[in-house]
Amino acid sequence: MSQSPAPTFRLEQKRHVLKDFPGPKSSALAERRKDAVAAGVASTVPVYVQDADGGIILDIDGNSFVDLGSGIAVTSVGASEPAVVGAVAEAAGHFTHTCFMVTPYEGYVEVAERLNTLTPGDHAKKTVLFNSGAEAVENAVKIARIATGRSAVVVFDHAYHGRTNLTMALTAKSMPYKHGFGPFASEVYRVPMSYPFREENPEITGAEAAQRAITMIEKQIGADQVAALVIEPIQGEGGFIVPAEGFLPALAEWAKANGVVFVADEVQAGFCRTGEWFAVDHEGVVPDLVTMAKGIAGGMPLSAVTGRAELLDSVHGGGLGGTYGGNPVACAAALAALDVMEEQDLNAKARRIEEIARGVLEPLVGEGVVGELRGRGAMLAIELVEPGTKKPNPEAAKAIAAACLKEGVIILTCGTYGNIIRLLPPLVIGEELLTDALGVLATAIKAQ
Ligand code: PLZ
Numbered sequence: 157m158s159q160s161p162a163p164t165f166r167l168e169q170k171r172h173v174l175k176d177f178p179g180p181k182s183s184a185l186a187e188r189r190k191d192a193v194a195a196g197v198a199s200t201v202p203v204y205v206q207d208a209d210g211g212i213i214l215d216i217d218g219n220s221f222v223d224l225g226s227g228i229a230v231t232s233v234g235a236s237e238p239a240v241v242g243a244v245a246e247a248a249g250h251f252t253h254t255c256f257m258v259t260p261y262e263g264y265v266e267v268a269e270r271l272n273t274l275t276p277g278d279h280a281k282k283t284v285l286f287n288s289g290a291e292a293v294e295n296a297v298k299i300a301r302i303a304t305g306r307s308a309v310v311v312f313d314h315a316y317h318g319r320t321n322l323t324m325a326l327t328a329k330s331m332p333y334k335h336g337f338g339p340f341a342s343e344v345y346r347v348p349m350s351y352p353f354r355e356e357n358p359e360i361t362g363a364e365a366a367q368r369a370i371t372m373i374e375k376q377i378g379a380d381q382v383a384a385l386v387i388e389p390i391q392g393e394g395g396f397i398v399p400a401e402g403f404l405p406a407l408a409e410w411a412k413a414n415g416v417v418f419v420a421d422e423v424q425a426g427f428c429r430t431g432e433w434f435a436v437d438h439e440g441v442v443p444d445l446v447t448m449a450k451g452i453a454g455g456m457p458l459s460a461v462t463g464r465a466e467l468l469d470s471v472h473g474g475g476l477g478g479t480y481g482g483n484p485v486a487c488a489a490a491l492a493a494l495d496v497m498e499e500q501d502l503n504a505k506a507r508r509i510e511e512i513a514r515g516v517l518e519p520l521v522g523e524g525v526v527g528e529l530r531g532r533g534a535m536l537a538i539e540l541v542e543p544g545t546k547k548p549n550p551e552a553a554k555a556i557a558a559a560c561l562k563e564g565v566i567i568l569t570c571g572t573y574g575n576i577i578r579l580l581p582p583l584v585i586g587e588e589l590l591t592d593a594l595g596v597l598a599t600a601i602k603a604q
Pocket of ligand 1: 228287288289290291293316317318319388392393421422423424425449450
């Protein structure tokens with residue numbers, strides 16, 4: 157268990173919502189939004205934020221919600237972590253932007269050094285910075301293609317890699333991410349994932365599931381055509397799917413033997429979320445390239461590709477970049493956030509969150525709508541089914557999330573079938589607040 161001191165917070169770490177939210181201020185903003193904001197952008201929660209700190213989001217009408225989503229796995233250190241806020245203010249006070257491609261600065265170099273050390277493997281590594289997860293994944297593919305001189309990219313069922321054109325192609329789920337937005341990038345091939353809960357043969361091992369994918373790759377694409385195999389070590393949007401043990405190592409080994417660049421998309425699972433720095437660390441897998449974003453910078457937009465120096469350096473000068481990539485304020489935030497992760501031992505915090513959450517939720521498994529509880533660290537999920545079957549139950553997921561919200565607990569759903577409740581609390585959340593929120597969740601599940 158973590159020995160680090162518990163952080164103190166500005167906002168009272170207590171759930172408190174009025175019966176009839178959204179309140180008048182949020183409702184007025186919702187009206188303004190209707191006229192001003194594109195209808196294609198949806199929000200999960202109907203209130204507007206005034207403040208956020210620790211495990212609490214305070215809305216503009218005075219309602220305090222427990223945050224079990226972290227803005228989709230971003231604010232692991234908290235949404236207003238003092239060291240991050242201070243670093244942002246300090247950096248912005250000097251320069252908000254110069255463009256690293258025009259006039260470079262130290263923060264970018266330092267973030268690269270930190271990531272080269274933190275990511276798995278002790279080989280020589282290099283890093284390039286961007287703004288979003290999708291941009292990181294796109295660039296990993298660009299790097300793999302130029303390094304190998306090949307074009308095919310292998311991705312998996314249930315994968316999520318972003319919303320740009322290439323990453324839409326890499327993403328599995330049509331609605332809402334891809335529907336109507338094609339044509340999509342070519343040379344993208346999808347193979348079966350290891351999804352233990354939904355395997356036809358529940359006995360299939362990780363190695364066998366990997367071989368199933370490998371056979372498909374070899375027969376339908378040809379190993380020597382494949383530039384990259386891109387995989388989320390724990391799938392995020394697809395449903396917090398943890399592949400069977402041995403699946404990732406077998407794929408990594410095959411990639412190595414066949415000159416295929418193994419890309420671990422750690423955008424959602426990285427930076428202490430699973431109780432390790434990276435989700436691949438649980439099985440000792442060393443990727444050729446790692447894509448990172450979300451938790452990296454305490455809420456500021458920053459993403460990265462880190463990997464084998466010879467791969468990164470196979471790109472011609474000027475071949476990688478972007479106006480904002482590695483913005484100096486975002487870099488300062490990342491350096492502060494990484495310090496917080498180390499100093500407060502957020503890996504230990506994530507493991508403690510798992511222990512507490514499993515204690516509350518495990519007794520519900522197999523009863524009623526709860527098909528499975530899975531995940532690692534503070535990346536846990538419940539797969540909801542129709543009682544007595546494995547038939548996905550998205551209605552239950554929606555109803556449970558709505559019931560939690562009504563009580564002041566923000567919970568996100570996900571999954572190919574929309575039937576997954578996922579837990580992504582800030583890693584700094586207090587144990588009392590977490591236990592309170594889990595109690596609300598357990599009650600909502602039992603009411604199904
Ligand atoms: N790779 C593994 O989880 C983003 C998407 C939310 P961006 N996941 C949240 C939504 O509905 O848009 C994600 C991810 C993995 C890549 C991405 C993309 O990261 O920063 O959203 O581009």
